[in-house]
Amino acid sequence: AHAPMEPLDAVIRIGADRVDFWAGSQFPTVDQQVIARIVGVPANTVRIHTLLAGGSFGRRATADGDVAGEAASIAKAIGGDRAVKLVWTREDDIQGGRYRPLYVHRLRAGLDAQGNVVAWEHRIVGQSIMRGTSFESVMVKNGVDQSSVEGAANLPYAVPTIAVELHTTDVGVPVLWWRSVGSTHTAYATETFLDELAQAAARDPIELRRALLAKHPRHLATLNLAADKAGWGQPLPAGRARGVAVHESFNSVVAQVAEVSLRPDGLPKVERVVCAVDCGTAINPDIIRAQMEGGIGYGLAGALWSEITLVRGRVQQRNFDGYRPLRIAEMPAVEVHIVPSGAAPTGVGEPGLPPLAPAVANALVHLTGQRVRRLPFARLAAAGTRTA
Structure with missing residues (x-):
């Protein structure tokens, strides 16, 4: 789940000659179109007031504008020139x-006698x-959802033969992009492998x-x-490892x-990133x-604790007592270093x-001797084992 600290909310007012909508929307144009359709007015009479949001992570960017549509339906049903708040x-x-x-x-791969990676297969x-x-018409090509394979289909490593x-699957669970979309899972798979x-x-x-990034100077730098x-290669205190x-x-x-x-329970404690x-x-x-610090904290929560389980189609978690976020005491020390560049700005x-969970897993193996193949890590403690 996205579980932003500020719950999903909005305020809408249907006036005589225009509609005003206030929300921390990530898709204001979609929300405008949805409201116009439900209220039955031209889209150019719907004014969207985009506010700062207390977290979104993709949840305030739905293709069907669900929260905007619900607010518009309620306001239309109530009638009158009055503001309606939905929380x-x-x-x-x-x-x-x-x-x-x-x-x-x-994932499967081949190594030659010199330890070079010569083949890579990823399903x-x-x-x-x-x-x-x-x-769908833009993102799904030849049956392949590009958001499902990003981070794997464009693997930067110089392997002679790569197959992805x-x-x-066709599952009835409502899904949505979650902070960093396909890279949330492809990075873990590729980097731990x-x-x-x-x-x-x-x-x-x-x-x-x-060696594998010699032709990708940005990645290498x-x-x-x-x-x-990080002092890679330098000694660490006993009981610590790097990944x-x-x-x-x-x-x-x-x-x-x-x-x-x-x-003490065998789960990783991330001291520094x-x-x-x-x-x-x-x-x-x-x-x-x-943004790097926030992504690391959010990613660490997902790697350690956050999990949604369904039984007969019903979500079992209800609040933060069951859907566990990261707590302040669990946040590691974070250092962020920016590579100097004159190139066009890109996303932050x-x-x-994406790199957080695999880096933690790659460190953990040096302490336990075994690989973690299923997330979150808390699932392993519940099963009475450190590995899967």
Whole structure:
């Protein structure tokens, strides 16, 4: 679930000659069209007042403008020139919201005698976000939802033979893009698997990535900056380990090194995250750092705790007691380093999230000796084991 701290809400007023709508909308044009259709007025008479939102993460950007449509329907039914305020409860949001699709990955690769990666096969199975929406004609090509394979189909590593397959499932769960969309799952699959290959080839994870990124200078420079600032290769206190991941999303490259210890229950405690980002020209460095920090915190919550389970089609979680967010004491120390660039600016709102979970998993294996193949990590503690 997206579970923004500010629940879904809006205010609407249907006046004599225009409609005013106030909300922290990510899709104001869609909301305008939906309101106009429901109220029965021209779209140019619907004025959207876009407000700051207390978190969105994709939830305030639905292709059918669900909250705007509900508010418009209520105001139309009530009638009269009066303002109507709609506020979803936390239970409304978590139990009746839209969810990030469940994905399953299978990866196989070949190594030559020198430990070079010579073949890579990646099969992805999951539900399409774009199917059945107005974006399907643009985002689904030859049956492939591009948002399902992003981060895997454009793998930057120089492997001679790469095959990526998608099998789209037909499931009746309402799904939606979740902060960083397809990269939320493809980054975890590709970056943890690459560490497995490094281990099998007896190569350092950073060294292997450097060799495979020789033709991608942005990725290489970002990786090198993160590794240098994190002190990769330098000794750590007993009971700590480092893991690394690098990923491109929204045309920005982010590399992260996570420093991890073990909690008494065997779950990872993330002590420090060193993040390097190449997002082109840094227009506002403070915003870039804030977005990286926020993405790391949000991603860590998803990796450690946040999970939606359905039994006979009904969501079991209701509020933050069951759908566990990250708590302040669990937030690691974060350092953000921006790669100097004169290139066009690229995204920063979402790219800070994807490398976090694989970097943590890649560190955890050095403490436990085993790989985590299913998220969130809390599921493993509930099962009485550290690994899956």
